Structures are given as C-alpha cells and as structure tokens.
Amino acid sequence: MAISGWHPRYRTGIESIDAQHEEIFLALARLKSAVRMGGEGEDVDELLGYFARITERHFETEEAFLRLHNYPEFEAHAKEHVAARANFAKIRERYRDDRNALVETIVTFVNDWLKHHICEGDFKYVQFLQARQENHN
Ligand SMILES: [Fe+2]
Ligand SMILES: [Fe+2]
Numbered sequence: 001m002a003i004s005g006w007h008p009r010y011r012t013g014i015e016s017i018d019a020q021h022e023e024i025f026l027a028l029a030r031l032k033s034a035v036r037m038g039g040e041g042e043d044v045d046e047l048l049g050y051f052a053r054i055t056e057r058h059f060e061t062e063e064a065f066l067r068l069h070n071y072p073e074f075e076a077h078a079k080e081h082v083a084a085r086a087n088f089a090k091i092r093e094r095y096r097d098d099r100n101a102l103v104e105t106i107v108t109f110v111n112d113w114l115k116h117h118i119c120e121g122d123f124k125y126v127q128f129l130q131a132r133q134e135n136h137n
Pocket of ligand 2: 062077081117121122
C-alpha cells in the first residue's frame with residue numbers, strides 16, 4: 001500500500017486551506033498506521049470519525065472561501081464535496097459491518113480521494129484566483 005504524506009506539490013498558497021489539507025494528511029497517516037497495527041493501535045472507527053469531522057470543517061472553509069470569491073464553478077466543486085461526504089459515510093458503515101475485509105481498501109480509497117481532491121478540484125480554483133489576480137495587476 002503506497003501512501004505518501006504531505007508534499008509541497010499540494011500547496012495551494014492559501015494558508016488556511018493548506019493547514020487543513022496538511023491536517024487531513026496527518027489524519028490519513030494515523031489511519032494507515034492504525035490499520036497496520038490491526039487493533040493494537042488507535043481505534044480505526046474513531047479515526048474514521050475524526051477524519052470525517054476535519055474533512056467536513058475543511059469543506060465548509062473551502063465553500064465559504066469560494067463563495068466569497070464568486071468562484072464560477074462553485075456548484076461543481078460543492079457537488080464533489082457532497083459525493084465525498086457520502087462516500088466517507090458509506091465507508092464507515094461498511095467498516096462497522098465488517099472490521100476485517102475493508103481496511104486496506106479504505107486507506108487506499110481515502111488516499112486516492114485526497115490527492116484527487118487537492119490536485120484536480122482545489123487546484124482548479126487556485127488557478128482561477130491566480131488568473132483573476134493577474135488581471136487586476
Ligand atoms: Fe481541499
Ligand atoms: Fe475541495
């Protein structure tokens with residue numbers, strides 16, 4: 001299971017957003033080691049709950065920020081957040097049903113989602129904001 005942590009390539013340049021992304025990466029690392037320790041370490045279900053909470057807070061921050069800047073693709077971006085929320089809830093439910101079968105899948109899924117979220121979804125609004133700033137200079 002190849003999972004990398006925070007990397008400068010994920011930096012958006014927006015301080016509050018970067019801090020939250022980093023926090024999410026850290027939560028993912030904790031989740032990963034809990035899964036590896038197979039019940040000896042932190043509680044996976046609790047970590048999934050924690051992950052959902054900080055991710056939710058992050059979505060709220062991003063959505064408020066994008067509204068503030070009248071981001072034209074706001075709806076599409078918010079829709080991605082809705083889908084992610086639903087997926088996390090589903091994952092947690094499945095984990096509660098079967099504590100053995102899904103753990104590797106969970107971590108891989110969350111890892112892939114996080115990279116997609118930042119690299120595709122978030123970088124799109126960063127580009128938009130940067131372009132607008134350049135036009136104003
Ligand atoms: Fe984000
Ligand atoms: Fe986002």
